[in-house]
Amino acid sequence: MIRTRINELLGIEYPVFQGGMAWIADGKLAASVSEGGGLGIIAAGNAPADYVREQIRIARSITDKPFGVNVMLMSPFADEVAKVIAEEKVAVVTTGAGNPLKYMKAWKAAGVKMIPVVASVAMAKLMVRVGAEALIAEGTESGGHVGELTTMALVPQVCDAVDLPVIAAGGVADGRGMAAAFMLGAEGVQMGTRFLLADECSIHENYKQRLLKAKDLDTIVTGRRLGHPVRGLKTPFTREYAKLEYTDISDEELEKKGEGALRAAVQDGDAEKGSFLAGQVAAMLSKEQPAAEILKEVCEEAENYLKEGAKWVK
């Protein structure tokens, strides 16, 4: 059995979060992960508050266990989504792309625990001051929006800089990754890509098939030129986009090309227009299974690897 400060802080069986993937992580997926003993997270993405409230209610109809909501702070609806999270007294809020300072008072009053995603030591320190209860340190191996540092380099540096429990994200897809993250100082892990193949994840069948077929070099980062790099599977769309970044196309036009691409992948499975976000671990995925099984499998594997680690010490 693995027990860390994350289990205690959140009252969950496995210290494993399911990443808040925009357009993908809905109430059903989050509830399935929480019901399985981890922490499921509903992604607010760029969606309006009504959508988020609906997903929270769907999750509550499936599970009594705690779950979280991820707020993308750059979303035009961030203010209203933040309000809904406080009103609904969601157990955990994870944040990305900014500083949630202005929402902290309302969240604290509602008993919502704030756990931000950070990609640098300075951001980690700032979030401690703002009132975070734990931190998710996400390396550039992850899918979706990525930072600069790898998980291997980022996690120990964040652990050295703060006393809060750290959850490692980016590059973790099985028990080996989880055990390795623990050696770096993490007390929990967040996985996104692995949960794309959960039975309860309702992405298009083409998306799942592409993940199952992916090889190690099949992800690509696009959007660096615009300042918000995103990792996803190589498709005709992302290859074309990557080429365009080096042409004299204007930033506005480039930005426009990317709009709606994630939705096209998730809902229509369209490789010509879609952006199938995935982390570098995509190639490690080999089967579809229930979320609860993923959690159990990963944690049992991690436990074994952590025990076996002693064999190198003579």
Place this chain on the structure above:
Amino acid sequence: MVFEAIQELIADKMEMDAEEITMDSTFKDLGIDSLDMVEMVMELEDKLDKEIELADKIETVGELVKYIEEKC
């Protein structure tokens, strides 16, 4: 004093001459992104012995100077 502190910090971090940094310089032109900004503001706090809670969007060195002088 605040301006000089910022100027010195940026010159050191970005390896450029302090004279190149003026009140009108934008952080974007200086090559400082939002994550660098968080790091820089924390160093500034130590340097100036002040708490700086950045809430507004700040684009130029002059705006940062004004913010710190008026609100911190």
